[in-house]
Amino acid sequence: xxxxxxxxxxxxxxxxxxxxxxxxxxxxxxxxxxxxxxxxxxxxxxxxxxxxxxxxxxxxxxxxxxxxxxxxxxxxxxxxxxxxxxxxxxxxxxxxxxxxxxxxxxxxxxxxxxxxxxxxxxxxx
Amino acid sequence: xxxxxxxxxxxxxxxxxxxxxxxxxxxxxxxxxxxxxxxxxxxxxxxxxxxxxxxxxxxxxxxxxxxxxxxxxxxxxxxxxxxxxxxxxxxxxxxxxxxxxxxxxxxxxxxxxxxxxxxxxxxxx
DNA sequence: TATTGTTATACTCTATAACTATA
DNA sequence: TATAGTTATAGAGTATAACAATA
Numbered sequence: 001x002x003x004x005x006x007x008x009x010x011x012x013x014x015x016x017x018x019x020x021x022x023x024x025x026x027x028x029x030x031x032x033x034x035x036x037x038x039x040x041x042x043x044x045x046x047x048x049x050x051x052x053x054x055x056x057x058x059x060x061x062x063x064x065x066x067x068x069x070x071x072x073x074x075x076x077x078x079x080x081x082x083x084x085x086x087x088x089x090x091x092x093x094x095x096x097x098x099x100x101x102x103x104x105x106x107x108x109x110x111x112x113x114x115x116x117x118x119x120x121x122x123x124x125x
Numbered sequence: 126x127x128x129x130x131x132x133x134x135x136x137x138x139x140x141x142x143x144x145x146x147x148x149x150x151x152x153x154x155x156x157x158x159x160x161x162x163x164x165x166x167x168x169x170x171x172x173x174x175x176x177x178x179x180x181x182x183x184x185x186x187x188x189x190x191x192x193x194x195x196x197x198x199x200x201x202x203x204x205x206x207x208x209x210x211x212x213x214x215x216x217x218x219x220x221x222x223x224x225x226x227x228x229x230x231x232x233x234x235x236x237x238x239x240x241x242x243x244x245x246x247x248x249x250x
Numbered sequence: 251t252a253t254t255g256t257t258a259t260a261c262t263c264t265a266t267a268a269c270t271a272t273a
Numbered sequence: 274t275a276t277a278g279t280t281a282t283a284g285a286g287t288a289t290a291a292c293a294a295t296a
Contacts, residue, residue, distance in 0.1 A: 002248035004129040019286065035255065048287050050256060055285075072254040072295045100247045108243045115240030118233050122225045123127035144263065161277065173264050175279060180262080197272045197277045 010096045012088035016061070019044070019052050021089060024061060027078035028086040032065070034073050061085060135221045137213035141186070144169070144177050146214060149186060152203035153211040157190065159198050186210060 011021060019042065026041055027033060033041075039049035053076055056062035061082035067073035078086070101109060136146060144167065151166055152158060158166075164174035178201055181187035186207035192198035203211070226234060 001129040001132065003244060004126040006248060007126065017285065036253090044286085045288060046255070047257080047289085051286065070254085070296075074255065104243065111236070111239045111243055114236045115244075118229065118236055119128060119240075123131060142262065159277075160279090169263085170265060171278070172266080172280080176263070195273075195277085199278065 007093055007096065010089070010092040012085045012092065014085065015059070016085055017055070020056055020059075020061070021085070023049075023052055023056060023076075024078055024082050024086040025090075027062065027076065028083050032075040032077035034067070035076060038076060056082065132218055132221065135214070135217040137210045137217065139210065141184070141210055142180070145181055145184075145186070146210070148174075148177055148181060148201075149203055149207050149211040150215075152187065152201065153208050157200040157202040159192070160201060163201060181207065 008018065016024070022042060023038055026038060035049050035053055036046060038053070039046045042049065042052075044052075053062065053064070056076075057064055061079055063077050063079055065075045065077060067075050101112075104112075133143065141149070147167060148163055151163060160174050160178055161171060163178070164171045167174065167177075169177075178187065178189070181201075182189055186204055188202050188204055190200045190202060192200050226237075229237075
């Protein structure tokens with residue numbers, strides 16, 4: 001939990017909040033999504049996600065578009081600026097983590113290498 | 126980060142928010158603290174911490190007291206009810222984590238045993 | 251009628267700026 | 274003057290309830 005907290009501080013410059021950033025990552029990795037899908041992914045209610053989407057759209061980091069098949073649906077997509085924020089944040093986090101790893105010796109890095117997939121499994125359980 | 130997020134869901138019954146809970150843990154583990162010390166510990170501004178403290182005091186989970194040496198200072202302390210919330214939350218998190226560990230085999234548990242102190246070191250760096 | 255999205259309203263956490271009280 | 278705490282005000286995230294539009 002302490003590592004997660006520290007890592008969260010490493011992000012792109014600007015006023016993008018944590019929930020906004022999380023949505024940008026989803027849009028970046030998985031492409032345009034409906035508000036409902038985003039709400040489910042973030043485990044948040046639709047009105048709450050609507051607000052986050054409004055902030056992203058207002059900041060020029062995402063756009064609202066229509067779904068071709070269903071007039072009720074809306075598709076949220078990251079703009080180039082939005083993708084850039086996600087990419088820059090990931091870059092900074094990778095840099096931070098790489099620096100931490102550099103301070104370890106080979107056996108310590110090997111231990112983390114073994115533990116990583118196990119921890120990943122715990123998160124999904 | 127995914128494990129931290131999942132673990133955060135395991136908490137005592139009631140309306141104690143995440144920041145409030147974090148403060149209760151600090152008070153429980155380290156005893157009474159000034160608002161400024163709590164603000165530093167949570168990496169939050171004094172007004173923000175003041176509000177969280179107000180919520181805890183209002184809920185009967187903490188008290189405001191005077192510092193004997195300096196009339197400006199205030200000492201926040203957890204009440205018995207506050208300690209109980211912290212203890213119960215820790216208990217639930219331990220239970221959750223124990224259940225996850227049960228699903229692993231001996232070699233996997235051994236791998237995490239080796240990795241744990243290394244990860245702890247990363248968080249402090 | 252059911253689903254998707256949004257608006258209305260309210261509460262908490264967050265911050266900056268300004269104010270009070272004590273050293 | 275400097276420090277500790279608080280209040281004032283404002284913005285963002287969260288929720289539930291209610292509303293609009295489309296299937």
